[in-house]
Amino acid sequence: VSRRPPSELGRASVRAIELYRSNRSQVALDLSDNTNLRGTPPSAVLAARAADGPSVYARYPSHYGDALKRAAALRFGLEPEEVVTGCGSDDVIECAIRAFAEPGDTLSMLWPSFAMLPYFAKTNGLVPRFVELAGPERGYDLDVDALLEGEPRITYLCSPNNPTGTLVPRASIERVLAEAPGLVILDEAYAEFGGPSYVDRVRESGRLLVVRTLSKAYGLAGARAGYALGARGLVDTIEKARGPYKLSGLAERMGAAALERDGAWVASYVAEVREARERLAAWLRERGHAPLPSEANFFFVRIDDAAGRAAWLRERGLGVRPFTALPGLGDGLRISIGPWSVLEPALALLEAGLGSAEQRAAWGGASLGAGEGSAS
Ligand SMILES: *Cc1c(COP(=O)(O)O)cnc(C)c1O
16 A cells, blocks of 8 residues: 655645735735725624623534624625625635535636635636636626636626726626526625625526625624625525534624624725725826726736835835736736825835836835734
């Protein structure tokens, strides 16, 4: 009997995957991950403080995140049975993939888009197929025929799309809803910041899963509480593949409190971000940059040597997310947008980072002061 070493015991499809990592070293201002730059909303914080009894920690939570299901149902005018929860929306997406496709099936998606999708496709043995984002002359649309070719078991769209911030045009989404043969995952992680929502279509569609998140506008990325909305039959199927207890009792309480009682806090944050989005777009254009039209809380700025620039900025306390050699876009930086008062102290540094090599070499400014940043 030949006994393989530990690194070769895994499934071949999993061994071939590169472990997901992003640079999360400490920075004074982190504009790399689109989380809430004001922090965590007050009712969620209170719910966490109140959750100190043994009933929260010594006992198991509800099977399927029932309090969050009820809160989300109320917020969107649906039934709790039409909401599925998970350990972040990433988990909901992965469970949906596992529930609706067999290994070898195709997952069809727009590209560039959310990087976790090809990752989850591969961990589940699926074959990701990419349809390139069209340029500005075609309104950042996509070829729906190409997307639906070969009858994909799962079709994924993200609108506003990460990392571009652009909307998928309504006509394309409608066509996908009308013609897709399998599950349609529509990721609305950034819908609070702009663009239409399609939540009102989940019941009639029967194959549409609208994914939302509490990690961006709702300021709860660290709590890991996500949810999605879909017809009952979809939700039941995903919950079977998901299994019980994926949402901690603490996350369930914080997420439910935020959805029930922090709406005004979130709305005022979104208003601030949208105002800052206008100002930052103008600021970038004045400096000769052309951010893609964004409905989200970030800009994608096409620029050469994105990785080098991001590393240079990070050394000086500013985190932005580099992308290299994206089809149709090339290199670029994704820069999160927060309230203007948060962005303003970083603008001089950002200007140098986006500037010429000479400008960077001549940069004499101080690094941004040590802030909270993010732990590794
Ligand atoms: C951040 C994000 C999510 C959700 O992340 P969770 O923290 O797992 O809820 C989902 N989709 C996109 C496109 C995102 O950017």
